[in-house]
Amino acid sequence: MVLKTVRSVVIAKAQYSQYIKRELAERQSRELEKKVAERTHELHDKNKELQAAYKAMEEQSLSDQLTGLKNRHFLYKTIPVELASAARHYSRPIEKGQRTTPSADLIFYIIDLDYFKNINDEYGHNNGDVVLKRVAKALEGCCRTSDIIVRWGGEEFLIVSRLSPRGNAHEAAERIRQAVAETHIALNNGKIIQCTCSIGFSSFPFDINNPTILSMEQTLHIADHCLYIVKASGRNGWAGIVDGDITNISPQQLNNNLPELIEQQRFTLRTSQQK
Numbered sequence: 001m002v003l004k005t006v007r008s009v010v011i012a013k014a015q016y017s018q019y020i021k022r023e024l025a026e027r028q029s030r031e032l033e034k035k036v037a038e039r040t041h042e043l044h045d046k047n048k049e050l051q052a053a054y055k056a057m058e059e060q061s062l063s064d065q066l067t068g069l070k071n072r073h074f075l076y077k078t079i080p081v082e083l084a085s086a087a088r089h090y091s092r093p094i095e096k097g098q099r100t101t102p103s104a105d106l107i108f109y110i111i112d113l114d115y116f117k118n119i120n121d122e123y124g125h126n127n128g129d130v131v132l133k134r135v136a137k138a139l140e141g142c143c144r145t146s147d148i149i150v151r152w153g154g155e156e157f158l159i160v161s162r163l164s165p166r167g168n169a170h171e172a173a174e175r176i177r178q179a180v181a182e183t184h185i186a187l188n189n190g191k192i193i194q195c196t197c198s199i200g201f202s203s204f205p206f207d208i209n210n211p212t213i214l215s216m217e218q219t220l221h222i223a224d225h226c227l228y229i230v231k232a233s234g235r236n237g238w239a240g241i242v243d244g245d246i247t248n249i250s251p252q253q254l255n256n257n258l259p260e261l262i263e264q265q266r267f268t269l270r271t272s273q274q275k
């Protein structure tokens, strides 16, 4: 009888001990699962924070700190797709009426403020910055949402107009010129001033029958030369060459002898002075 009781006690103790062990194991497992869930949640949050920080950093690295416009880095990052698409459009076999579709053109406008150094000298660098910010706003106001507006350098801006027919490029140039000239800029001391700009422009592809022969840099070189022509002829105006037959002209010749080629009327230069 005693032996039976002792055995029952031993069995009960063993069962109890097993029960405790199982309970402990289950509790540990539950705690572990809870911790894993918490860590996963934390990681998820951290990941979201990192993604947002990365996006903000990327956006900052693609924007100009002073004006908030896009910067060169943005242009070089995004423009290859646009260039390829424009070139592809003109590389397709000619179907009747197809090549005249104008929307594939990219027009590059280089905009340079006139006598900006005088503004800095007369009103100080901070007011020079005020002028740059106000001009940036004026450019945003006169451009379409499909245009890319870039702060190209100190007092120089670049607008890449997409989906624009090259034949109308001069109209947009005049719109930009006017928008800048008519902007009233309030300086820090309350004084209101106005400034003007000079614009040079060109289109990509430059020669629609040889759409890949000139790079964007060469197109910009043409626009830059047009800008130089405006500066040399009095400023507050525009000049552009939006297409040209470059058969028998090498890209090097175009780079080195552009003034002579314009002189020889190999290309049509359109300027605000001819209006």
Ligand SMILES: Nc1nc2c(ncn2[C@@H]2O[C@H](COP(=O)(O)OP(=O)(O)OP(=O)(O)O)[C@@H](O)[C@H]2O)c(=O)[nH]1
Pocket: 066, 112, 113, 114, 115, 116, 117, 118, 120, 124, 125, 126, 127, 128, 129, 132, 153, 154, 155, 231, 235
């Ligand atoms: N305030 C300010 N000035 C700048 C900035 N970047 C460049 N500049 C100034 O822009 C001026 C450009 O002067 P220039 O290249 O002589 O040109 P300009 O006086 O506009 O003369 P033209 O272009 O020939 O009409 C210089 O004085 C630069 O110091 C900037 O971020 N802020």
